[in-house]
Amino acid sequence: MTIRATVLGTLCRPSFVVAIAAVAVFVGPTSAHKEPHTPEQLKLYEDVLMEEVRKGDLLFHGDAATAKQMNVVLSTTGMACAMCHPMASDTHPQSYPKFQVETSKFATLRDMINWCIEKPNQGEKIEIDSEAMKALEAYITWSNSGSVLVPGKH
Amino acid sequence: MSDELDRIRREMHAVLQQLGVRPDDSLQITRRTFIHRSLLFGAASVGQTFAWWPLLNTIDVAHAAEAPFKFAWISDTHLYEKSLNTRFVDKVVRAVQEVQAMDPPADFLIFGGDLAQLGKIEELELGVDLLKDLTIKKYYIPGEHDWYLDMGKKWGELFGQPNWTFDHKGVRFIGLDTVSRGPDYWTVKKMTPEERMGHMATLDGTVAGAWAGVGRDQLDWMQKILADWDKSKPIVIFSHNPLYEYYPPWNFWVRDWREVNEVLKPYTKVTNIHGHVHQVLYNEIGSMRSIGMLATSWPWPYAPEGVPKLTKPMIRADPGDHFDGVGWETVNVNAEDKVDVEYIMWGRKEVFVQSDPDSSLSQPEKLRPRMADNMWPY
Ligand SMILES: [Fe+2]
Numbered sequence: 251m252t253i254r255a256t257v258l259g260t261l262c263r264p265s266f267v268v269a270i271a272a273v274a275v276f277v278g279p280t281s282a283h284k285e286p287h288t289p290e291q292l293k294l295y296e297d298v299l300m301e302e303v304r305k306g307d308l309l310f311h312g313d314a315a316t317a318k319q320m321n322v323v324l325s326t327t328g329m330a331c332a333m334c335h336p337m338a339s340d341t342h343p344q345s346y347p348k349f350q351v352e353t354s355k356f357a358t359l360r361d362m363i364n365w366c367i368e369k370p371n372q373g374e375k376i377e378i379d380s381e382a383m384k385a386l387e388a389y390i391t392w393s394n395s396g397s398v399l400v401p402g403k404h
Numbered sequence: 405m406s407d408e409l410d411r412i413r414r415e416m417h418a419v420l421q422q423l424g425v426r427p428d429d430s431l432q433i434t435r436r437t438f439i440h441r442s443l444l445f446g447a448a449s450v451g452q453t454f455a456w457w458p459l460l461n462t463i464d465v466a467h468a469a470e471a472p473f474k475f476a477w478i479s480d481t482h483l484y485e486k487s488l489n490t491r492f493v494d495k496v497v498r499a500v501q502e503v504q505a506m507d508p509p510a511d512f513l514i515f516g517g518d519l520a521q522l523g524k525i526e527e528l529e530l531g532v533d534l535l536k537d538l539t540i541k542k543y544y545i546p547g548e549h550d551w552y553l554d555m556g557k558k559w560g561e562l563f564g565q566p567n568w569t570f571d572h573k574g575v576r577f578i579g580l581d582t583v584s585r586g587p588d589y590w591t592v593k594k595m596t597p598e599e600r601m602g603h604m605a606t607l608d609g610t611v612a613g614a615w616a617g618v619g620r621d622q623l624d625w626m627q628k629i630l631a632d633w634d635k636s637k638p639i640v641i642f643s644h645n646p647l648y649e650y651y652p653p654w655n656f657w658v659r660d661w662r663e664v665n666e667v668l669k670p671y672t673k674v675t676n677i678h679g680h681v682h683q684v685l686y687n688e689i690g691s692m693r694s695i696g697m698l699a700t701s702w703p704w705p706y707a708p709e710g711v712p713k714l715t716k717p718m719i720r721a722d723p724g725d726h727f728d729g730v731g732w733e734t735v736n737v738n739a740e741d742k743v744d745v746e747y748i749m750w751g752r753k754e755v756f757v758q759s760d761p762d763s764s765l766s767q768p769e770k771l772r773p774r775m776a777d778n779m780w781p782y
């Protein structure tokens with residue numbers, strides 16, 4: 251299901267569509283883990299991640315075309331996420347889940363993303379498991395690759 | 405730290421932090437906190453939105469001056485057109501009211517760049533309009549956000565020459581343009597002015613490259629205007645970017661800091677005051693002190709590496725309060741050989757971090773540059 255949605259979302263990138271289709275063939279549920287992984291497969295997994303990172307990067311930096319395409323309004327103030335978080339700094343994905351001071355609740359990174367969209371950016375909160383949310387999460391965590399997990403750290 | 409950054413860092417350390425080389429010995433840094441009278445005016449006139457009585461934190465830096473005086477600094481207002489965003493407008497209005505209410509008044513105001521967000525005529529004119537209420541003498545230097553839509557055309561029409569110098573009560577003041585000499589990243593890619601500005605307006609963008617620099621021509625100009633200045637008399641240099649290397653990926657530097665250091669080396673009382681970083685910063689580089697100023701618009705987090713050891717970090721701002729982590733400054737040059745920089749941060753009793761959890765630096769970060777702005781068709 252997820253794979254199909256991704257294919258539809260990337261029709262404008264023909265070479266990538268081929269790659270995703272190939273993933274479906276290689277890693278469909280019936281063949282999973284029965285054969286050793288090939289370098290091609292690993293490359294394809296990486297491509298899937300990086301496509302999410304790319305979309306997340308664009309959303310995070312306020313790219314209007316991507317927001318429109320994904321049907322989200324992340325900000326109405328002219329502010330984009332990256333204006334307070336260059337290179338996704340100070341997002342601290344490694345510190346989640348944790349007690350979030352802003353909401354006085356135990357929160358995940360996705361909860362905090364929505365808080366930022368709604369409060370400082372005055373945008374429209376997005377579905378917690380939406381494509382846009384996954385892309386934003388992909389970009390933020392990818393940007394912070396190598397950070398050590400410290401759940402709960404304020 | 406990347407190998408390249410590590411190499412430059414070592415070089416900078418070797419060049420600038422030589423044994424025994426420091427800003428003038430008689431100088432010292434202290435810090436004090438007190439309530440600023442002028443804020444009472446600001447708060448009274450703009451109402452209850454500003455619930456806090458902010459206190460001021462002061463860095464004292466010594467200098468000799470003929471007579472005590474004060475000047476004010478505002479920068480990084482990043483104005484959008486009013487129809488899109490009134491939040492940044494409100495903060496400029498507040499800063500202007502507070503500077504205007506200073507008693508005794510400031511001798512002049514320095515505007516440290518990034519008046520506009522996207523370099524638009526409407527944004528720059530809005531800035532002029534808002535600052536009009538401030539009746540003291542005003543000096544402007546440009547920021548990258550002011551410049552790269554029309555390559556400084558409108559800015560020049562409004563404010564004239566981007567670099568300048570004047571003497572005031574025994575201090576030589578110099579304003580530098582550190583933004584206009586960026587490498588041409590737009591012609592080959594056939595970018596529209598808006599696209600060029602878009603890349604420049606993205607702090608963590610990878611396309612505009614190492615745009616911050618003073619340039620050989622301007623260095624020669626600076627050398628010339630300093631030639632007749634006594635080596636032990638005070639110099640205050642304003643620049644949008646810091647005149648040393650803090651974090652090149654965000655242009656928290658000028659790429660020709662080595663040459664800047666060469667020109668300034670003979671002078672023992674140099675203070676550099678800069679914007680662009682939207683954060684409290686303090687550094688000593690050779691015989692020069694460098695002080696980073698707050699934005700009125702929004703605070704940037706400290707970079708993941710390269711924060712000068714001498715910096716006492718500012719607090720981690722509350723993202724739910726857009727008056728937190730931002731503000732303006734007064735600089736007080738007094739008869740007791742001191743230059744006081746007062747950070748006026750609106751959301752806080754304490755500008756500086758008191759304990760670890762209040763600091764964004766308490767969470768070590770490993771970050772990588774963005775990737776989507778360098779991919780086709782971007
Ligand atoms: Fe700025």
Ligand SMILES: [Fe+2]
Nearest residue numbers: 518547548680
């Ligand atoms: Fe700037």
